[in-house]
Amino acid sequence: MASLLDNIVRPSAVVLQLSVVLGIIFVLLKVIQFYQERKKLIKALEAFPGPPKHWLYGHNHLVRRELGSIVSWGEEYAYAFPRWFGPVLPSLIIHHPEYAKSILGRMGKSLLGAPLLFVSPGKGLLILNGTKWFHHRKLLTPAFHYDVLKSYVDLMSDSVKVMLDKWEKKSMEKKSVELFQDVSLMTLDSIMKCAFSYNTNCQTQRSELELSASGKANTEEETPGFSGHSSFLTPQFSFREDLGKMTYTTMCIKESLRLFPPVPSVSRCLSKPVTFSDGRSLPAGDKLVLLMLEPTLIKWPLLLPQVYDPMRFSPENSTQRHSHAFLPFSAGSRNCIGQQFAMNEMKVALALTLLRFKLCPDPSKPPRLISQLILRSSNGIHLHLRKIH
Numbered sequence: 001m002a003s004l005l006d007n008i009v010r011p012s013a014v015v016l017q018l019s020v021v022l023g024i025i026f027v028l029l030k031v032i033q034f035y036q037e038r039k040k041l042i043k044a045l046e047a048f049p050g051p052p053k054h055w056l057y058g059h060n061h062l063v064r065r066e067l068g069s070i071v072s073w074g075e076e077y078a079y080a081f082p083r084w085f086g087p088v089l090p091s092l093i094i095h096h097p098e099y100a101k102s103i104l105g106r107m108g109k110s111l112l113g114a115p116l117l118f119v120s121p122g123k124g125l126l127i128l129n130g131t132k133w134f135h136h137r138k139l140l141t142p143a144f145h146y147d148v149l150k151s152y153v154d155l156m157s158d159s160v161k162v163m164l165d166k167w168e169k170k171s172m173e174k175k176s177v178e179l180f181q182d183v184s185l186m187t188l189d190s191i192m193k194c195a196f197s198y199n200t201n202c203q204t205q206r207s208e209l210e211l212s213a214s215g216k217a218n219t220e221e222e223t224p225g226f227s228g229h230s231s232f233l234t235p236q237f238s239f240r241e242d243l244g245k246m247t248y249t250t251m252c253i254k255e256s257l258r259l260f261p262p263v264p265s266v267s268r269c270l271s272k273p274v275t276f277s278d279g280r281s282l283p284a285g286d287k288l289v290l291l292m293l294e295p296t297l298i299k300w301p302l303l304l305p306q307v308y309d310p311m312r313f314s315p316e317n318s319t320q321r322h323s324h325a326f327l328p329f330s331a332g333s334r335n336c337i338g339q340q341f342a343m344n345e346m347k348v349a350l351a352l353t354l355l356r357f358k359l360c361p362d363p364s365k366p367p368r369l370i371s372q373l374i375l376r377s378s379n380g381i382h383l384h385l386r387k388i389h
C-alpha cells in the first residue's frame with residue numbers, strides 16, 4: 001500500500017521540481033534579455049547628452065514643474081535629450097522639427113499620450129495599435145471629410161449659443177466668470193450631437209435641476225430662443241459657407257495653440273530602428289519611450305509666453321516654416337483625426353463669443369498652467385464678460 005502511494009506521489013513531486021527549475025530558467029532568461037536590451041539602450045542613449053541622472057530616481061527628483069524643466073532642458077540640449085523615469089524606464093525627449101519628422105513619418109506604436117479618448121464600442125482609436133487601429137482609422141476617416149464637417153457647423157453654433165446664454169446670465173453678477181467648465185460642457189454637447197445625433201442637454205441639465213430645486217421657472221422659458229438659433233448673425237454671413245474665409249481668426253487660433261498647445265507632447269515606441277538627420281540612431285523596441293515635445297515650446301523662455309502675434313501665421317510668414325515646427329495636432333498617420341472638426345468648432349465659438357461679449361482677464365485669478373496629459377489651468381480660466389449689445 002505504502003509503495004503504491006509512493007508511486008503516485010513521487011511523479012508529482014518530480015513534476016513540481018521540474019516546474020520550479022523551468023520557472024527559474026525562464027526568469028533568468030528574462031533578466032538576461034532585459035539586461036542586454038538595457039545595455040544596448042544605454043549605449044544608444046550615450047549619443048544624446050542630457051541632464052545628469054540619479055541612479056535610483058532618474059530625473060524625477062529634478063522635475064518640479066514637468067513642462068517647465070523639460071522646456072529649459074530643451075533649450076540647453078539641442079534636438080533631443082534623455083529623461084529617465086526612475087532607474088529602469090528611459091525616454092528620449094525630442095524637440096526638433098527634423099527629429100519629429102523622422103519619427104512621426106513612420107508607423108510607430110502610439111502610447112496613450114493624448115487626452116481625447118474617442119468613444120467607440122470597445123477600445124478607442126487613440127489607444128489602439130497595429131491592424132486594429134488601421135481598420136478603425138479607415139472606418140472613421142470618411143466621417144471627418146470636409147463636406148461632412150460642414151454640415152455640423154449649425155449644430156456647433158447651437159451648442160455655443162447655449163453656452164453664451166449661460167454666460168449672459170452669469171455676467172450680470174458683475175464678477176469674473178470661470179469659463180473652462182462651460183467650454184468643456186459645450187464641446188461635449190457638440191460632439192454628442194454631431195457624432196451620435198444625441199442631445200444630452202448636458203449644458204443645461206444641471207442648472208435646470210438647480211433652478212427647479214430652488215423653485216424657479218424653467219430655464220427655457222426665462223431665455224427666449226434658448227434652443228439656439230443663431231438669429232443674431234447677419235443674414236449675409238453663413239458659417240457653413242464662410243468658415244474657410246475666416247483667415248485672421250484662423251491665424252489667432254493657431255497663435256494661441258502655439259503659445260498654449262493643449263497636447264504639448266505625444267509619445268511613440270519604435271517598431272524599426274531609426275537614424276536621424278545628424279547621423280545619431282536608436283534601436284527598435286518598446287523599452288524606450290519617445291516623447292515628442294511640441295517644437296514651438298522650446299522657444300518659451302522658461303514658460304513665459306512670448307508676444308502673442310497672429311501675424312506669425314499669415315500665409316507669407318508661414319511659407320518658410322519647417323513642416324514639423326508647429327504640430328498642435330501632431331503629424332503623420334496618427335495625427336489628430338478630429339483636427340478640422342476642432343478648428344471649425346473653435347472658429348464658430350470664437351466668432352459667436354466675440355459678437356456678444358467683450359472679454360477681459362481677471363488679474364486677481366491668473367491661470368496657473370499645469371501639464372498632465374493636456375496643458376490646462378489648474379484654477380480654471382477667469383474672465384470678465386461685458387455684453388456688447
Ligand code: HEM
Nearest residue numbers: 113114118125126262263266328329330334336337338342
Ligand atoms: C484643440 C483640439 C485638439 C487638439 C489640440 C488635439 C490634438 C491631438 C493630438 C496631438 C493627437 C495625436 C496623439 C498622438 O499622436 O499620440 C490627437 C489624436 C487624436 N485626436 Fe485630437 N485634438 C483635438 C481635438 C480633437 C477632436 C475634437 C476629436 C474628435 C472629434 C479628436 C480626436 C482624436 C483622435 C480619435 C485621435 C487619435 C488618432 C489616431 O490615433 O489615429 N481630437 N489629437
